[in-house]
Amino acid sequence: MSEQMTYILSEISKQNPLHGKKLKKTLSALKDYEQIADHVIDKYSALLKKQGRTIDYGIDCYLKMINDVTYESVQFIQSGKYTSTSFEEVNKRVYGNPEIMEYYMHGLIMSTVLWRHHYHIYNFFVNTFPKYTKDVKRYLEIGGGHGLFVSEAMRILPKDAAIDLVDISQSSINMAKGLIDSNRVNYILHDVYKYDKDKTYDFVTMGEVLEHVEDPLGLLKKIKSLLKDTGTAYITTPTNAPAIDHIYLFNNVQEIRDLIHKAGFEIKDELVLPTEDMTEEEANRTKTTLLYAAFIK
Amino acid sequence: MNQNEILAECNKIFIDQLDNPSIVLKRETTAADIDEWDSLNHIQIIVAIEKRFKIRFTSSEIQNFKSVGDMCDAIAKKVTA
Numbered sequence: 001m002s003e004q005m006t007y008i009l010s011e012i013s014k015q016n017p018l019h020g021k022k023l024k025k026t027l028s029a030l031k032d033y034e035q036i037a038d039h040v041i042d043k044y045s046a047l048l049k050k051q052g053r054t055i056d057y058g059i060d061c062y063l064k065m066i067n068d069v070t071y072e073s074v075q076f077i078q079s080g081k082y083t084s085t086s087f088e089e090v091n092k093r094v095y096g097n098p099e100i101m102e103y104y105m106h107g108l109i110m111s112t113v114l115w116r117h118h119y120h121i122y123n124f125f126v127n128t129f130p131k132y133t134k135d136v137k138r139y140l141e142i143g144g145g146h147g148l149f150v151s152e153a154m155r156i157l158p159k160d161a162a163i164d165l166v167d168i169s170q171s172s173i174n175m176a177k178g179l180i181d182s183n184r185v186n187y188i189l190h191d192v193y194k195y196d197k198d199k200t201y202d203f204v205t206m207g208e209v210l211e212h213v214e215d216p217l218g219l220l221k222k223i224k225s226l227l228k229d230t231g232t233a234y235i236t237t238p239t240n241a242p243a244i245d246h247i248y249l250f251n252n253v254q255e256i257r258d259l260i261h262k263a264g265f266e267i268k269d270e271l272v273l274p275t276e277d278m279t280e281e282e283a284n285r286t287k288t289t290l291l292y293a294a295f296i297k
Numbered sequence: 298m299n300q301n302e303i304l305a306e307c308n309k310i311f312i313d314q315l316d317n318p319s320i321v322l323k324r325e326t327t328a329a330d331i332d333e334w335d336s337l338n339h340i341q342i343i344v345a346i347e348k349r350f351k352i353r354f355t356s357s358e359i360q361n362f363k364s365v366g367d368m369c370d371a372i373a374k375k376v377t378a
């Protein structure tokens with residue numbers, strides 16, 4: 001493990017020993033870890049530097065997010081439900097609240113190299129996306145959050161492709177702007193439901209947003225309307241994943257696939273990632289998070 | 298329920314959740330003392346404690362559990378309340 005990852009892990013272990021133990025178990029099993037983790041953390045550190053911060057800020061944010069996830073997980077096991085039920089409420093409490101949104105997005109980008117499923121999903125996107133980019137002229141990402149995926153897409157897309165990023169949160173837009181650091185991307189502060197650009201895009205990416213809405217079928221149909229007839233979308237969403245801003249509960253991966261089909265899409269490439277070392281069946285039975293990713297047309 | 302009884306009940310829960318009959322909890326016990334205790338099974342332990350004592354912890358209570366003694370104190374406050 002590289003020097004900076006060793007530092008991050010040792011700080012986490014100091015401040016939250018139970019979580020430090022868990023991370024050591026998880027990370028030791030990841031492939032090509034050192035190089036990829038360093039790439040992500042280098043990119044993130046450049047943003048922190050611009051903000052006059054150090055990686056200690058990222059560690060602090062990550063641990064705050066872990067506290068939230070722990071609490072939400074306990075509630076979820078007890079009630080079988082996510083604690084938030086309406087978009088209104090989450091929009092006010094999280095997306096529109098810089099104090100929470102900022103540590104959340106900084107924590108989330110750290111999770112790319114600290115959570116097994118986020119690490120794998122990042123690699124899946126970076127490795128599979130090039131298959132679909134040849135004729136892409138207009139690219140859209142919805143709910144880009146910290147901006148890591150847009151920044152990777154920018155590297156992979158044809159040089160003349162136009163890139164739009166829509167997010168409802170000013171905090172996310174600010175962070176993405178800083179991380180991406182390029183005026184090639186069009187940053188658009190908007191609720192995707194009210195973003196009307198019919199049949200405009202060759203490719204739409206939407207990572208971990210579907211579980212944030214009351215009506216995921218409506219959102220998939222919205223993506224369909226934004227895409228050209230020949231377009232492709234990439235979506236990711238988890239099952240059984242308690243978080244402060246998750247609203248719609250998918251109980252298993254089949255429910256996600258069914259919804260994708262219902263919206264008129266076909267699944268081209270997909271990946272099912274258990275968050276822990278267990279099979280899909282075990283994860284469903286124990287209501288443990290699975291992350292699902294698919295390229296759909 | 299007194300502190301010793303609470304500690305004994307927690308001990309049963311740890312043995313059960315971590316699947317290790319040799320665990321002996323003390324108030325001073327921390328993460329460093331029990332190998333298999335990590336943030337993942339910690340969630341199951343908290344849920345089991347809440348069920349056993351019919352209590353609910355707040356987010357900040359959970360964050361402040363640094364030792365088994367902290368947990369027992371939080372439980373004691375709620376069962377006698």
Ligand SMILES: C[S@@+](CC[C@H](N)C(=O)[O-])C[C@H]1O[C@@H](n2cnc3c(N)ncnc32)[C@H](O)[C@@H]1O
Pocket residue numbers: 095108142143144145146147149166167168169172190191192193206207208209212
């Ligand atoms: C969990 S983050 C996902 C970040 C990133 N895409 C990823 O996969 O890690 C969700 C993002 O979606 C945004 N979002 C949620 N609801 C939205 C909506 N209705 N319209 C636009 N953006 C939305 C949030 O502001 C947040 O930045």
